[in-house]
Amino acid sequence: MAMFVLAWTVIPCLLTGCASLHKKKIDAGILSARQMSLRGIDAKLRGDLQEAESLFNQAIDNCPMDERIRYHYAETLWEAGEQERAVAQMEEAVQLSGGNVDLVVRLGEMYLARGDLRQAAIQAGKAIESNRQLASAWALRGEVLRQMGRDEESLASYHRALSYQPHYPQVQLATAEIYRHQGRPGRALATLRALAATYSPEETPAQVLFLQGRALKELRRYDAAGEAFAAAVRQGPASPELLYHLAECQWLAGEPANARLTVQAALAQPRDASHERVVAELISLQRRLSETPRL
Numbered sequence: 001m002a003m004f005v006l007a008w009t010v011i012p013c014l015l016t017g018c019a020s021l022h023k024k025k026i027d028a029g030i031l032s033a034r035q036m037s038l039r040g041i042d043a044k045l046r047g048d049l050q051e052a053e054s055l056f057n058q059a060i061d062n063c064p065m066d067e068r069i070r071y072h073y074a075e076t077l078w079e080a081g082e083q084e085r086a087v088a089q090m091e092e093a094v095q096l097s098g099g100n101v102d103l104v105v106r107l108g109e110m111y112l113a114r115g116d117l118r119q120a121a122i123q124a125g126k127a128i129e130s131n132r133q134l135a136s137a138w139a140l141r142g143e144v145l146r147q148m149g150r151d152e153e154s155l156a157s158y159h160r161a162l163s164y165q166p167h168y169p170q171v172q173l174a175t176a177e178i179y180r181h182q183g184r185p186g187r188a189l190a191t192l193r194a195l196a197a198t199y200s201p202e203e204t205p206a207q208v209l210f211l212q213g214r215a216l217k218e219l220r221r222y223d224a225a226g227e228a229f230a231a232a233v234r235q236g237p238a239s240p241e242l243l244y245h246l247a248e249c250q251w252l253a254g255e256p257a258n259a260r261l262t263v264q265a266a267l268a269q270p271r272d273a274s275h276e277r278v279v280a281e282l283i284s285l286q287r288r289l290s291e292t293p294r295l
Contacts, residue, residue: 033063041072049080067096071103074110083114101130101137108140112147120144135165143174151178167198169205176211180218189215206235210242217245222253240266240278248285256292263289 040055056073063069074089090107097103108123121144127137142157158175162168172195179188192212196204213228229246232238243266250259263286271279 030063030066033059033066033069036062037066037069037072040076044072044076044079049076052076053080065096067093067100067103070096071106078110083110086110087114099126099130101127101134104130105134105136105140108144112140112144117144117147133164135161135168135171138164139168139171142171146174146178151182154178167195169195169208173207173211176215180211180215185215185218189219201231204231204235206232206242209235210245213245213249217249222249225249226253226255238266240269240271240275240282243269244278244282244285247282251285251289251292256289259285260289 036055036059040052040059043049043052043055053073053076056069056076059066059069060073070089070093074086074093077083077086077089087107087110090103090110094100094103094107104123104127108120108127111117111123112120120140124137124141124144127134128141131137138157138161142154142161145151145154145157155175155178158171158178161171162175165171172191176188176191176195179185179191189212192208192215196208196212199205199208209228209232213225213232216222216225216228219225226246226249229242229249232242233246243262247259247262247266250256250262263282266282267279267286
């Protein structure tokens with residue numbers, strides 16, 4: 001009887017010991033996975049994507065249920081150009097997180113970048129349903145609709161995003177582009193000026209200045225447009241398209257000599273097949289300038 005009692009006293013201790021050892025192994029695995037993940041993040045920041053991928057892979061082997069590791073692994077694969085694998089990992093991250101809304105939006109952005117508008121729209125809808133005040137979710141829906149050619153619906157989503165996050169350069173630029181394509185350069189200019197006001201003059205992004213110039217040009221305010229294009233050139237590097245618009249505005253503003261110099265600078269730039277259209281426009285402008293009397 002004493003031996004029976006002793007056995008039942010020892011067995012729970014042994015079982016507790018096994019559970020404790022098992023827990024320690026799990027904790028050690030999680031700790032190892034997190035350390036590898038941190039090293040992977042560091043490698044990614046250093047630009048060593050191959051090392052980062054290897055570390056995240058090992059981290060997932062040690063802790064396959066951690067959505068944060070899956071997220072970082074997905075972003076590393078995406079940066080490395082492994083888009084299909086990146087999407088698969090982000091899908092896992094979303095599932096493991098229980099539908100974390102930020103991860104849902106990022107998954108939608110990946111689908112969108114791959115041209116899968118249907119899946120991108122689905123993710124945008126899920127994110128909005130989860131949090132109707134999430135600006136990035138409305139921005140995603142706006143971009144999906146814009147790529148579908150549904151500009152008015154896109155504008156509504158973009159404005160909804162801006163109501164929750166007024167400083168949203170990506171959305172403000174897209175909104176201005178829609179206005180310009182709709183033949184509403186005044187609205188485009190107002191949107192761009194609101195965005196430009198959030199930067200100091202020397203830090204205004206070249207793309208903002210370029211689009212301001214386009215809007216001003218369409219409003220036939222050639223002097224002001226030329227100033228905007230020239231400011232964009234100073235931000236550098238200047239594309240042939242930017243130099244073409246600057247030269248044309250200089251010509252239309254009565255500065256043919258400056259326009260000739262700008263055209264020459266544009267045609268002297270290295271170019272590839274993607275520049276064929278703008279090069280043709282530059283040559284046409286050069287021909288028109290050659291017919292303008294020199295003062």
